Structure formats: structure tokens, C-alpha cells
Amino acid sequence: MLFQIALVSFAAFAIFKTWKQFSARKISKYWFIVAVLFWVVVAVVAIVPEATNIVADYVGVGRGADLVVYTGLVSLFYIAHRLMLRQHQLSDEMTELVRQIAIEKAHMSSLPEQTNTAD
Amino acid sequence: MRVVAVIPAYNEASRIGLAIRDALAYVDAVVVVDDCSQDQTFAVSLAEGAIVLRHVVNRGQGAALQTATDYALRFLEPDVIVHFDADGQMQAGEIAQLLEPIVQGRADIVLGSRFLGIEAENMPALRRLLLRAGVIFTVVLSGIKVTDSQNGFRALSRKAAEDIRITLDRMAHASEILDLIKVKSLRYEERPVTIRYSLDTLGKSPSNWRALGIAKDMLKKKIVR
Incomplete structure (x- = not known):
């Protein structure tokens, strides 16, 4: 449980920092969306590790x-x-x-x- | 025929004077590149009548050779460029032998060799063994057969000097030059040269481990870059 909390907190922090950079016009909208999507996926995988099984099955791992x-x-x-x-x-x-x-x-x-x- | 000797130098104040005087007796100009020495290499070279360039950051022997070559090609109009060492191990009297195949129009580059009859003085056995291994490594990696793959004493016609661009800044430039001879289809010959090792020069020269560094740099250039 501790691992999930740590990772989700870190992902939330990363999204917050990315949003701050986007607000300050330091990164593009495209990069903002890519970064947010990445951290959302990290959070989802942390909370529901089984979700990766779907992709794993699909690619044959x-x-x-x-x-x-x-x-x-x-x-x-x-x-x-x-x-x-x-x-x-x-x-x-x-x-x-x-x-x-x-x-x-x-x-x-x-x-x-x-x-x-x-x- | 205008001949320019180029000498890369790092902390060679005690020996470079002799090397410059020796070279100037046989060539039209000497270009020294002081590779950010901490001693008086720059001042001594200037006083001995060389054209002296200084790297503000140490970049290695290969980089210094290329800097000297670039300068010579831009400002000195050389017909031949001779690579010479600062430490007095090479004999400038042998420059004429290196020039001969170029003057005759038979070669674009002439390489000095320690293994063509003239016995190198005081060469350590391990160094000899590593040099033999270097020959095999060069055949495998670059497809060029020479008797001494790490000899820094060589003469390049203007065409060869323009064609060969050293990009490996440190010690692997000798292997890189051989590689480029093959790649650029340059005509080459080897000539026996005398290399005199002394306790002084052996003490300063890089350790035998540098052989591994040379192999690593060449492999990296071939595979990764």
C-alpha cells in the first residue's frame, strides 16, 4: 500500500509541476498533454497493477x-x-x-x- | 617543396626545445600546439622559433595534431606535413626518408615503423607485445596491414592532410589515420624509423593500459558514432 501511495503522490506532484510549467508558458500544450498522460498511466499502474496484464497479454509477455x-x-x-x-x-x-x-x-x-x- | 612539421605538446618544456631545433634543420616551418600545458612549453617553443598555438582547454594529442594541420593548411601552404613528437624520441634526420615516396609521387602518406629493421632503443617487452597486438587489431577493424600501427612519425602529402580529418581527440588518432587511409583509398608506404626510448620519456608516456582506451575509442567510432 505504501508503494502505491508514494508513486501516486509522486505522479500528482509531477503533474502539478508540469501544469505550473505550462501555465508559465515554458512548455507547449502538446508536451503538457503527453506528460500528464504519462503520469496518469503511472498512477493507474500503481493503483491497479493488474491493468498491465491486458497489455502484456496483447504483446505476448x-x-x-x-x-x-x-x-x-x-x-x-x-x-x-x-x-x-x-x-x-x-x-x-x-x-x-x-x-x-x-x-x-x-x-x-x-x-x-x-x-x-x-x- | 615546402615541408611543415607539426608537433603536439603537453608539458614538454624540458624536451621540446631540442625537438624543434632538430626538426627545423630539415623542414621549412614547425607548428607546435601547446595542449594547455602547465609548464613553459609555450614560451620555450616560441623562443626556439616555432609557430605556437595554444589550446585553452586540454583536448588531447589527436585534437592538437588536427589543430596544427588546420593552421598549416590555412596559412603555410605546405606540400608535405610531417607529424613529429615533442619528446625527442624521433630523429628528424629521418624525415628525408619519409618524404621520398611522396616526392617521387608513389605515396600520399608515409608511415614510420619500428619493426622494419631498425631496432627501437630500450623498448619495453610489454610495449612490443602490445604493438604487435595493435597490428592485428588494425587488420581486423580497418582492413589495413602495417607493421607498426601506433607510430606517430609520418609524412602526409597536402592531399592526404586535407583528406584525413582526425576526430578521435585522444590517443586513438594513429588507428583512426590508418582507418581513413583505407576509407579514402590513399596510397601509403612504410619506412623504418629509429625511436629512442629513455627512462625520462618512458616515465612520461601513457601507461600500457592506454592500448585498451585506443581499442575502446576505435570500436566506439566504428559501431556507435
């Missing part, structure tokens, strides 16, 4: 709880992969930035100094 674990694992691997790619991209961008600064500085210092010709 034995138990609903197993389906949740499998889906969670795959999602986490995907997120880790995306984060790794993003980290590589940032690292490449950082190298390019450092490179351009080095080249520009060396080039500028190789130019003859401009003399001030103002009267």
Missing part, C-alpha cells in the same frame, strides 16, 4: 510487471545511448571551439602590429 521492467530497461538503455551521443557531440564542439580560438590567436599574433596613424 507473461505478466504485466515483467512488461513494465522490460520496457523500463529498454528505455533506460536508449536514454543512455542518446546521452552518450550527445556527450560526444558536445565534446566535438568543444574541441572545434578550442581549435578555432588557438588558430585565430596564433594568426592574429603573426600579423604585423597596426600602428596608430591618428593625428
